[in-house]
Amino acid sequence: MVLATFANVSLAETFDHQHKTYAQVLENHVQWSENGTRSTVDYATLKAYPNNLNQYLEQLSGVEKSQLKTWSRDQQLAFLINAYNAFTLKLIIDHYPVDSIRDIGTFWQNPWKMRFFTLLGEEMHLDQVEHEIIREPGVYNEPRIHFAVNCASIGCPALRTEPFTAKQLEQQLEDSTERFLQDETRNRYRDGRLEVSSIFKWYREDFERGWQGIDSLDAFFLRYADSLGLSEAEREELREGAVEYRFLDYDWTLNE
Template sequence: MKTLILLGLLLFSSSLLSSDFDHSHSLFSKVLNKVVIDKGAESKVNYTKLKTNQGDLKTYLDALSGVSKGDYKSLTQDQRLAFLINAYNAFTLKLIIDNYPVDSIKDIGGFFSSPWKKRFFKLLDEKMHLDQIEHEIIRKDFNEPRIHFAVVCASIGCPKLHNTAYTASNLDSKLELATKQFLKDSTRNRYNRSKNEFQVSKIFDWYDENFGDTLSLKRFLNKHMQLGLSTDKLKKASLSYLDYDWSLNDYKGKK
């Protein structure tokens, strides 16, 4: 009987810990605020500082790993998506500092292995890799193309990592801000009015199915770049993709 009571208490305690997860993600915001240097259209991460001060990140990652599938299923859609975006970004930071110094996330792993296929963390009761979060959960379960400007692959070509976390309450406004900031960055996306020409990130090529056909993509660009182009102008516009910069988004300033 004592054994059963003890087992019950342990299960209750485990359930309580995971259900008590802080959905304001305040600890992750604290981490980001300390190491992300916001440069307007882009941001850099002070990985040296993060590597030498991992305590808060480790605590946050442990909290993420403590959330069970059952707990996740009880969340609202906005809570789920905010949770997954933050998890992707936080575990990406962990992957980088575990291998730092490194010039690119693509340098992590072997010749035949991908950093995004590396199973190095637990989430929702499973040993996972980053591609599972992005492709098998987020893209599968959420019809939200703006997530491509929120999940950050630690590279110069990626959208910027913000210095605060996503939450259910700020999700829509933060996704919209991330999208507009990325599309207005002329180093990664641009429109030439005299030539009626779009030159955009390879992200739109890699994940074209999330943006619809070519005209739908141009409409998306027109809206979020706030260009005010007519449908006829969009139909005639040319579209090409810029080279992607996989260099690490590392802050090289004063440490």
């Protein structure tokens, strides 16, 4: 079990909420691309020099559930998003070179169900972090996490070049959402309908749970009409509920 032996109380007690070690990983190996709407990762170099990543994963694995509960809501959420992204990096470099994260795993077990790390005192898989903890109904109620967690694929919203922190969380979530929606290859208004990422099909319920008073995809896209570049006429169609949706195919090619 990767990293299971590293968990200890001292690491939990001294956890660095600025995520400085992880910041070095992202600064050294992640770059913005496509006018800042996407990012790429230098997995080959990260695989050759994994010390900072391994050190950060060791810190993550040292945090117990009881410790997490003492933190603020934003500290918890930043911790969980960073954990998901950092362990995804670990998964990729442990199997690199690969063409896609979906090439990892077996016929019986996809990569998101592999229990390869320890978090909060438990052997976990990535789906558990995202779907059972971050997305647990009534806990964080934060649909913008779908533009923050990164699945190492071109179709996925960008992995940021710095960690999420409690102090900057709101700004970072908003910025990540706007960057993703500005990418016309993945989200666009065309021929009287919105053609958007399949993220909005897979997790539609998260965007309709009442965050910021939003209870529909129409309302969500109205909030981000500027990022989508919608005209006033197109916004009015959204207000009237007259917009059809087409959910685009997802590109699972590795984001390197």
